Amino acid sequence: MNQQVKIRIDGQEIITERGKTIVEAARENGVFIPTLCNMPGVKPKGACRICTIKINHRMMTSCTTPVADGMDIENNTDELNDIRKSIIELLFVSGNHFCPACEKSGNCELQALAYRFKMMVPRYPYDFPRKEVDSSSPKIIKEQNRCIACQRCMKTIVDEDGRHFFAYEDRGKDLRVVLDPILGKEITDELAKKAMENCPVGSIIYKELGFHEPIGTRKYDKEPIGSKIES
């Protein structure tokens, strides 16, 4: 079976391998498709919908859709970019994201994407919801004001028995990602740091290390999101 497939993204021909997702294929070939909930090496779950692309006029998420020969993909269009920007704005208004005071500022993917999409003021009114901060774990703080429910911690922070530290609670507008109270007390240093790293925003904070690296010298302070892939 031929492992090579040919796809087109905005007219640009890309040769890639069967089994890859569209996001992976695109990134390897210098095309940046913005993502938030997606993480390399982790089973994708199109939760944030930011990587939405169009195939045959149908919207699909590029992080979950495997490449198929002859796919003709729309990516960098005004329509899709506006939807992506509107999703970022939606995430800003539905939480309480105050970048200047946030430990993750500069390392935050949501913030970096907001800069990329030149978000000034969200088109939607702020909701200013009341959210809890859970600091019951000795190692981490779960800052619900900043959580975007992307599932990254849920998927990746697992103990050796396969038990998940993080899980959803409730549904709809009240959906939140919570830390298991029992496992949270026993979380190892290594996992706690990994949890903070894997969080695309500042919702999981490793205690006592918030501003270790000064703001201004952080990841996206130096390289705007996507610039590495596109260069």
Add this chain to the structure above:
Amino acid sequence: MNLQKNSYFCCENNNNANVDEFFKPYLRFMKDLTKKIAARYNNDPTRLMDILLDLHEVQNHVSDDQVDTLAKILNQSGASIRETISFYHFFSMKPLARYNIYLNNSITSVMRDRQSVKEAFEMDCDIEFGQVSEDGQFGLFNTSCIGMNDQDPAAIINGKIFTNLTPYRVHELIKGLKSGQALDDLIYENHGDGNNSDPDVHSMVYNHIRKKSIILKKDYPFYEVLKTKLKDVSPEDVIHKVEASNLRGRGGAGFPTGLKWRFGRKIEGEHKVIICNADEGEPGTFKDRVMLTEYPEMVFEGMVISAYATGADIGLLYLRHEYKYLLKFLNRKLDEMRAIGVLGKKVAGISDFNFDIRIQLGAGAYVCGEESALIESLEGKRGEPRDKPPFPVEKGYLGYPTIVNNVETLATVVKILYHGADWYTGFGTKDSLGTKLLSISGDCKFPGIYEVEWGTSIKEVIEMCGAEEVQAIQVGGPSGMLIGVKDFNNLNSNELMKWYKPSGMMIAEKFFDRRLSYSDLPTGGSIIIFNKHRDLLKDVVMNFMDFFIEESCGSCSTCRNMPFVMKNKLQKILDGHGVRKDIDDLLSWGKTLKASRCGLGQTAGNPILSSIFNFRHLYEQYIQSLTDFDTGFDLEKSIQASAKFTHRKASLHSF
């Protein structure tokens, strides 16, 4: 057993040794119960739904302690268990009451004076909705459509359905319960018609079958296809016949059934699964309720036939929790089938055909009607739709190829095999063959089930059910569309239509000539009629938006947040603060929802979008047509009170 005491056990460290000692046996009992129930399902995490349902059956909630016990047994974190519990409407982490009253808040309920019924409950139980009374006797809760639109307002009390509620009836009920009468005795003595009076159903629900055609006509001895025909036809032939009939899925999406089965047959798998989707949650549909009450034999027979055609060995019927009152009856039917050899081993005398059916009860979530969410729920998880591809037919329940069919589709298959595809194609229209069950409710004289041929016009539907002074008709439930009279021509319809994936629509007089068919008005069968006295925006659209906000699984950032944002904007308009731009904003904001994963998310904006599209004049009435911008805040008005007390007049500068 005083269940209220149970909340006490949530505290981890209890200092009061005496109390601790006192409740120790009870604590142990709860723990043992949890273990016993989990063992019933082989400590299988994919049966978590059943474990939780059984626990609720005994004690109507799951305590924190029990979650921890379950977590240990199932080798999961407590958070993962809570994820499932907190997702479903009929599960609770807090102790509920002895009598838990779930009052339906669908639009048909609201239209038949739900408000006064609600107030009567609140007065008699002396609590508000969302609360449990101090003595632990009564709990009042709102719930989404329970499939009783033809006899609303209806409520579920401890699994029993109470229909056609009035304040008088509520007084009677609560008085009866307070005086110690059993729930069963409070159901009117004459039960509903047909199998509703069956001892295993014992409900006051009425079928309201108003029009029978080829499917509902009882011209067919049950299991006849299984008993006499199946062994003489090959699975290929069965698929061929279904394909020849051009049958399309009756759940609303209209996927060709034969094609789905052909896929299923082709794909290899260690096991294959047939699922019957009996989780009809679209407000306004109740046809599955009637099918399962009066024709369960045909539904099950359809499942066996589809298993034969596709080579499946596992059968699951996902029954919505609201129809729990049918569970015992349906299980009895399955036992009867096993006894006569049309289910189980060597089904219908075919030596290598083994197939059995298990009924899985849901726990209250509209989104589980989406086939992949339904499968997640069957696996004991929260009902979150899956990304496609892979489709369930490739990788479904426990990873096996899975074919999901609607109740009505499966029953139809039986008739097609019995009478032949040629017979079937004689009904309906060219592109939509056969008949469709309509669930008609709202402002009409004869709400109920009507089996009509495809191609029936809306006008005929109106005459059929005795509706008068019709303002609009909702075809296909809230996720449908609203089509009206005025301003229709002022909009660029092509531009807008791109954004719709209508599974139904709301239709106004001008379009009553339109016909029910896959090419014109496709529908899952929900038809709600609104007369000229209804306030479409304040009552109907707001109710539908609340429904979507309540029922979103929340996984997609779009569907989790956008319906709420849109509803607030509509509220702003209804409050008189709207300007022209607000209407345009709603139209453009709604587009973002199209990026959602499943049908719920993609159609969650439709109540607003389609009402702007077709009833724009209603919006125009509310907006300030001369203003371009409104902050939603009136300074002069808000300082009026203080100005009055201070006897000072503010001088406001206008810019």
